[in-house]
Amino acid sequence: MTKDRLRGLGYVEDVTCSLCNSKEETVDHLFFKCTYSSSVWTAMLQWKGIQRQPMMWANELEWAGKYYRGRSTTAELYKLVLAGTLYYIWQERNDKIFKGVQRPEVTLRRAITQDVHGRGEIDEARNEAKIWDVCPD
Ligand SMILES: [Zn+2]
Numbered sequence: 001m002t003k004d005r006l007r008g009l010g011y012v013e014d015v016t017c018s019l020c021n022s023k024e025e026t027v028d029h030l031f032f033k034c035t036y037s038s039s040v041w042t043a044m045l046q047w048k049g050i051q052r053q054p055m056m057w058a059n060e061l062e063w064a065g066k067y068y069r070g071r072s073t074t075a076e077l078y079k080l081v082l083a084g085t086l087y088y089i090w091q092e093r094n095d096k097i098f099k100g101v102q103r104p105e106v107t108l109r110r111a112i113t114q115d116v117h118g119r120g121e122i123d124e125a126r127n128e129a130k131i132w133d134v135c136p137d
Helices: 004-009 027-033 036-048 059-068 073-099 107-122 125-134
Strands: none
Touching: 027 036, 027 059, 027 073, 036 073, 036 107, 059 073, 073 107
């Protein structure tokens, strides 16, 4: 649960985002607008050849539904990237709060791309060549 919601329930006083320490931690801020998350997203979108800024949560889902329908390799990869990025940002936020550690954006980007590589390999073994084609390095 993000801090703005926890505050609404009376659990926390400080609602400052743990990743940038400057703005209020809402769902849209934490996952998309935060300078930290935004930097990771921008890199992920560029990796997928998508030239635009990250959007808010609702718009991001709408966009995904519109452009990446069905079970094509591109659509599946985009969904993996979307899920992976959200997961890693959430993990990073929790590590910062509970362990006091935060990795640089570049480390997170690398972890997500490696994770997508790994899962892509299992789920889409027959399209392996295509998957490696779209990955960086
Ligand atoms: Zn932030």
